[in-house]
Amino acid sequence: MTTDQRPSATVPGLRATKQRAAVSKLLDEINDFRSAQELHEQLRRRGEGIGLTTVYRTLQSLADAGEVDMLRTDSGEAIYRRCSSHHHHHLVCRRCGRTVEVEGPAVEKWADRVAAENGFSEVSHTVEIFGTCASCTTAG
Numbered sequence: 001m002t003t004d005q006r007p008s009a010t011v012p013g014l015r016a017t018k019q020r021a022a023v024s025k026l027l028d029e030i031n032d033f034r035s036a037q038e039l040h041e042q043l044r045r046r047g048e049g050i051g052l053t054t055v056y057r058t059l060q061s062l063a064d065a066g067e068v069d070m071l072r073t074d075s076g077e078a079i080y081r082r083c084s085s086h087h088h089h090h091l092v093c094r095r096c097g098r099t100v101e102v103e104g105p106a107v108e109k110w111a112d113r114v115a116a117e118n119g120f121s122e123v124s125h126t127v128e129i130f131g132t133c134a135s136c137t138t139a140g
Contacts, residue, residue, distance in 0.1 A: 033079035
């Protein structure tokens with residue numbers, strides 16, 4: 001984990017449990033976006049006695065608290081990843097899930113301009129770009 005990423009933290013208003021700590025720890029160890037089902041499967045393989053519902057609830061609580069980023073795949077599935085604390089965007093491989101955090105100064109300027117032109121203030125946005133990474137393209 002790089003120094004600009006958030007450390008595992010307890011979520012205010014959410015009771016700390018062994019299961020929630022296991023989800024948070026796993027998120028610290030992976031670099032790509034993963035679905036709740038994938039995370040649940042990894043936790044079960046590690047011998048963690050945790051239900052899928054608990055994984056979903058924990059991920060939602062972490063997302064609500066800004067501790068993880070959540071995005072939706074082309075099929076609508078929610079996927080999660082612990083990310084940097086600064087504003088950024090993602091490039092995500094559709095095949096392997098490889099994720100790269102990218103800066104987008106031109107996007108930021110465009111969003112501010114479009115908002116101002118239309119009388120909006122206090123705007124926020126997210127940008128996720130899905131494609132196929134070089135490794136997957138080469139592999140065919």
